[in-house]
Amino acid sequence: MAEVVIVDAPETAGALVADEIVRRARQNPETVLGLATGSTPLPVYRALSARRAEVDLSRLRGFALDEYVGLDPAHPESYRSVIEREVVVPLGLDAGRIRVPDGHPARIRDAGEAYEGAIRDAGGVDLQILGIGTDGHIGFNEPGSSFASLTRVKTLTAQTRRDNARFFAVGEEVPRHCITQGLGTILRAGHLVLLAFGEAKAAAVAAAVEGPLTAWVPASAIQLHPRATVIVDEAAARDLRGATYYREAWAHKPDWQGI
Numbered sequence: 001m002a003e004v005v006i007v008d009a010p011e012t013a014g015a016l017v018a019d020e021i022v023r024r025a026r027q028n029p030e031t032v033l034g035l036a037t038g039s040t041p042l043p044v045y046r047a048l049s050a051r052r053a054e055v056d057l058s059r060l061r062g063f064a065l066d067e068y069v070g071l072d073p074a075h076p077e078s079y080r081s082v083i084e085r086e087v088v089v090p091l092g093l094d095a096g097r098i099r100v101p102d103g104h105p106a107r108i109r110d111a112g113e114a115y116e117g118a119i120r121d122a123g124g125v126d127l128q129i130l131g132i133g134t135d136g137h138i139g140f141n142e143p144g145s146s147f148a149s150l151t152r153v154k155t156l157t158a159q160t161r162r163d164n165a166r167f168f169a170v171g172e173e174v175p176r177h178c179i180t181q182g183l184g185t186i187l188r189a190g191h192l193v194l195l196a197f198g199e200a201k202a203a204a205v206a207a208a209v210e211g212p213l214t215a216w217v218p219a220s221a222i223q224l225h226p227r228a229t230v231i232v233d234e235a236a237a238r239d240l241r242g243a244t245y246y247r248e249a250w251a252h253k254p255d256w257q258g259i
């Protein structure tokens with residue numbers, strides 16, 4: 001199963017993941033990151049940008065998990081813009097090394113295959129950062145997504161569109177379609193790090209980590225991965241049956257192991 005780490009605050013989680021990325025960047029400056037958007041990964045990006053003086057991050061490569069279909073890439077909430085604003089600029093990355101799926105309707109038929117090809121050509125994702133939706137999605141793999149799925153177009157659930165309405169202006173439509181790395185794509189990454197904060201995520205986290213493996217909870221796919229780390233705050237850990245064991249395991253883990 002996934003290693004579960006329960007932390008006191010999102011900032012602690014951000015620092016732990018930033019440590020791991022710094023360690024990898026020192027070993028291999030061209031490490032390939034899988035980049036989540038949304039509010040959850042922001043503490044990671046902030047912690048990492050605070051460490052820019054220590055390590056050269058400019059040669060890191062990255063692949064975003066997903067993008068809205070038909071939203072102008074210049075829109076502030078397109079994931080192209082979000083990645084630029086939250087990741088590329090603060091970390092001083094080379095923008096040309098960071099890819100986001102192409103959500104342009106004219107190219108959408110081939111965009112999934114092109115993205116898979118680009119990930120393959122980069123040698124695969126080394127460390128994949130993931131958030132989780134209240135409906136159990138990872139990337140935009142909504143409930144029912146195949147565990148074997150690759151990058152493709154999905155229709156967003158009403159729940160996800162409601163959750164994401166906060167990012168859009170009043171009266172503005174949240175896009176209905178997205179292009180997302182598949183669960184099969186995500187499972188090919190070398191190390192999965194799923195983050196979740198706040199009570200609203202508690203049920204989805206418990207179902208993903210301790211529930212049955214089911215396409216109805218797409219994040220349960222992480223149970224199939226040999227190296228998955230789930231970092232949650234106390235609120236998101238609320239429904240975990242194994243919380244005492246996870247705390248004990250983490251408290252006795254040798255420092256050198258990291259996450």
Ligand code: PGA
Pocket residue numbers: 037038039040041131132133134137138139
């Ligand atoms: P959030 O979204 O980080 O904004 O909560 C998570 C997700 O939908 O994957």
